[in-house]
Amino acid sequence: MIKVGVVGGTGYTGVELLRLLARHPQVSLTAITSRGEAGLPVADMFPSLRGRVDLRFVAPQDAALDQCDVVFFATPNGIAMKQAAELVAAGVRVIDLAADFRIRDIAEWQKWYGMEHAAPELVEEAVYGLPEVNREQIRSARVLANPGCYPTAVQLGFLPLIEAGVVDLGHLVADAKSGVSGAGRKAEVHTLFAEAADSFKAYGVPGHRHLPEIRQGLVRAAGQQVGLTFVPHLTPMIRGIHATLYAKLSSDVDLQALYEKRYAAEPFVDVLPAGSHPETRSVRASNICRIAVHRPQGQDVVVVLSVIDNLVKGAAGQAVQNMNIMFGCDEMLGLDIVPVSP
Numbered sequence: 274m275i276k277v278g279v280v281g282g283t284g285y286t287g288v289e290l291l292r293l294l295a296r297h298p299q300v301s302l303t304a305i306t307s308r309g310e311a312g313l314p315v316a317d318m319f320p321s322l323r324g325r326v327d328l329r330f331v332a333p334q335d336a337a338l339d340q341c342d343v344v345f346f347a348t349p350n351g352i353a354m355k356q357a358a359e360l361v362a363a364g365v366r367v368i369d370l371a372a373d374f375r376i377r378d379i380a381e382w383q384k385w386y387g388m389e390h391a392a393p394e395l396v397e398e399a400v401y402g403l404p405e406v407n408r409e410q411i412r413s414a415r416v417l418a419n420p421g422c423y424p425t426a427v428q429l430g431f432l433p434l435i436e437a438g439v440v441d442l443g444h445l446v447a448d449a450k451s452g453v454s455g456a457g458r459k460a461e462v463h464t465l466f467a468e469a470a471d472s473f474k475a476y477g478v479p480g481h482r483h484l485p486e487i488r489q490g491l492v493r494a495a496g497q498q499v500g501l502t503f504v505p506h507l508t509p510m511i512r513g514i515h516a517t518l519y520a521k522l523s524s525d526v527d528l529q530a531l532y533e534k535r536y537a538a539e540p541f542v543d544v545l546p547a548g549s550h551p552e553t554r555s556v557r558a559s560n561i562c563r564i565a566v567h568r569p570q571g572q573d574v575v576v577v578l579s580v581i582d583n584l585v586k587g588a589a590g591q592a593v594q595n596m597n598i599m600f601g602c603d604e605m606l607g608l609d610i611v612p613v614s615p
């Protein structure tokens with residue numbers, strides 16, 4: 274059994290991890306932390322876990338994390354980077370759901386995240402956990418940088434076009450919408466029911482911290498610089514990301530065949546039939562990214578629609594997928610669940 278610790282078990286991605294890990298046949302949940310709820314049975318806070326998780330929350334400093342085989346950090350940015358080195362030295366593998374190890378350029382990371390990096394040497398060795406790109410490196414990772422939610426939907430949508438070299442790399446556009454759980458469980462005015470339940474807005478247009486992460490992945494696939502415009506939106510739903518991606522075609526290609534071939538062996542990417550319009554509810558609570566590719570009215574423009582559940586393929590599900598790869602389990606173990614909506 275894989276002994277697992279979860280730091281940040283009271284947050285949205287933390288409880289989503291617990292939902293998935295509690296039913297994982299190879300996992301033994303060992304420690305689940307909370308600073309404010311130490312001592313409280315986890316199932317008292319989350320009744321959906323009654324009978325499935327019988328641990329109590331423990332304060333992070335009291336958790337025997339060094340006894341685990343792997344520790345997930347479902348914490349704000351800047352926490353994992355301070356603890357990962359000690360854990361790795363103790364032989365514990367680290368999966369960070371935050372952004373501490375995602376950006377290889379430390380100066381760039383510090384600019385976007387507004388803090389000094391505490392473990393640049395671990396960024397160097399960390400593996401970016403997008404299995405559809407890095408599966409082989411993930412197997413031996415000691416530090417795993419789980420991708421961001423928008424970066425997962427946008428990269429999976431753009432990658433086939435970029436890898437095949439069939440679009441103008443200077444003018445890629447990603448227009449993405451997220452449910453409110455993407456902002457986490459902490460209290461903030463803009464996610465109050467009265468603020469977010471009946472409104473729709475773009476944000477971060479001058480620059481969002483996921484821009485450098487997406488660009489890093491696309492540049493790697495292209496082998497050259499790319500021009501990317503990324504505009505996130507907050508939409509009145511709880512879970513889900515819908516990314517609409519635009520690019521100018523530079524060669525004539527069978528787009529449907531291109532996407533079907535690229536993802537034929539991927540268990541968690543579903544390329545829909547030509548002409549489809551994926552809905553976020555079709556992936557709710559599942560680890561699947563559903564993609565449709567369009568060429569409107571035969572123009573030289575390609576439009577890609579990519580949907581995920583931000584808490585699953587965009588966070589906890591992808592983290593469990595990565596754990597499965599790191600520990601030699603079947604990649605779908607604990608994740609072979611159907612979406613909860615039609």
Ligand SMILES: NC(=O)C1=CN([C@@H]2O[C@H](COP(=O)(O)OP(=O)(O)OC[C@H]3O[C@@H](n4cnc5c(N)ncnc54)[C@H](OP(=O)(O)O)[C@@H]3O)[C@@H](O)[C@H]2O)C=CC1
Pocket residue numbers: 280281282283284285286287306307308309310333346347348349350352370371372420421422454455456457458459583584587588
């Ligand atoms: N929400 C989403 O859709 C996605 C989130 N992410 C990333 O995953 C991480 C977690 O996000 P999310 O679950 O939404 O956030 P939440 O705000 O919902 O939860 C954060 C958790 O971190 C714990 N925590 C906060 N500060 C500390 C600290 N100093 N030391 C230890 N634990 C701490 C909190 O627990 P307590 O206060 O009880 O200690 C809480 O359980 C973030 O980095 C986020 O950016 C990534 C992809 C998608």
Ligand SMILES: CC(=O)N[C@@H](CCC(=O)OP(=O)(O)O)C(=O)O
Pocket residue numbers: 370371372420421422423451452453454455456457483505507
């Ligand atoms: C709707 C919403 O607010 N979404 C968050 C992004 C989600 C997230 O948690 O960011 P990471 O994946 O980098 O951790 C935001 O735009 O800041």
